[in-house]
Amino acid sequence: MLQISKLNAWYGASHALQDISLEVARGEIVCLIGRNGAGKTTTLKSIMGLMDRTRGSVIFKGKELLQQPAHIRFALGLAYVPEERRIVQGLSVRENLRLGLVASAEKKREAELIGEIAMIFPRLAERMDQEAVTMSGGEQQMLAIARAMIAKPDLIMLDEPSEGIMPVLVDEMFELFRSMKAQGTTVLLVEQNVELALDIADRAYVLDQGAVVHQASAQDLLADDEIKERYCSV
Numbered sequence: 001m002l003q004i005s006k007l008n009a010w011y012g013a014s015h016a017l018q019d020i021s022l023e024v025a026r027g028e029i030v031c032l033i034g035r036n037g038a039g040k041t042t043t044l045k046s047i048m049g050l051m052d053r054t055r056g057s058v059i060f061k062g063k064e065l066l067q068q069p070a071h072i073r074f075a076l077g078l079a080y081v082p083e084e085r086r087i088v089q090g091l092s093v094r095e096n097l098r099l100g101l102v103a104s105a106e107k108k109r110e111a112e113l114i115g116e117i118a119m120i121f122p123r124l125a126e127r128m129d130q131e132a133v134t135m136s137g138g139e140q141q142m143l144a145i146a147r148a149m150i151a152k153p154d155l156i157m158l159d160e161p162s163e164g165i166m167p168v169l170v171d172e173m174f175e176l177f178r179s180m181k182a183q184g185t186t187v188l189l190v191e192q193n194v195e196l197a198l199d200i201a202d203r204a205y206v207l208d209q210g211a212v213v214h215q216a217s218a219q220d221l222l223a224d225d226e227i228k229e230r231y232c233s234v
């Protein structure tokens, strides 16, 4: 579904990604791991079209995306949940969910899709008319994921979804990722909790200093203490 080859990205003169190549097949959960500053967030931003300067190739569902703006990539079925969530202050949970459909071809089915999301996210269903920023951090993270899911993306990219969230909600969230996978959604996950991420992932790429230094099945990497110690914050 996603084939990235020799992807490079820059922040000004700083060469942040160097010849990143990776693939995500339909229905997989693929995880990017690596220490702080390894280039995980920059990889997701480059795939979504949020970096000013990139070079290489990002092919999604057979189309080259690298010259396309983010809204076109979104319309083609890519979604991105950034670490900072971007829940809109002053809007209810329902209104935040509606924002996920503003640029979507599915907008006319808004009420039906909000109903479907409410079934998947019972915590949000109970809070539809509450101001979204008054919810806990974990509930806001659920909302950010729900807002990305509502337009039914083919591939969802999640940046550190468990960051700063209480363990009970993290467990609930990872259960949700399993059920997303069971329903055919493809997931590219950046997660600092390596053990948790590898537990649900099919495969993983290890990044270091802007390059892919290792790739393996999640199962093999889970058992590889040397790689985990060398490249991950475990």
Ligand SMILES: Nc1ncnc2c1ncn2[C@@H]1O[C@H](COP(=O)(O)OP(=O)(O)OP(=O)(O)O)[C@@H](O)[C@H]1O
Pocket (backbone or CB within 6 Å): 011, 014, 016, 034, 035, 036, 037, 038, 039, 040, 041, 042, 043
């Ligand atoms: N806005 C920016 N301007 C300049 N350099 C940046 C910017 N954002 C990130 N970088 C640099 O790019 C490199 C990759 O950062 P990136 O955020 O992609 O890493 P990461 O693996 O996601 O780490 P983290 O877990 O800390 O978010 C780092 O050296 C970082 O300092």
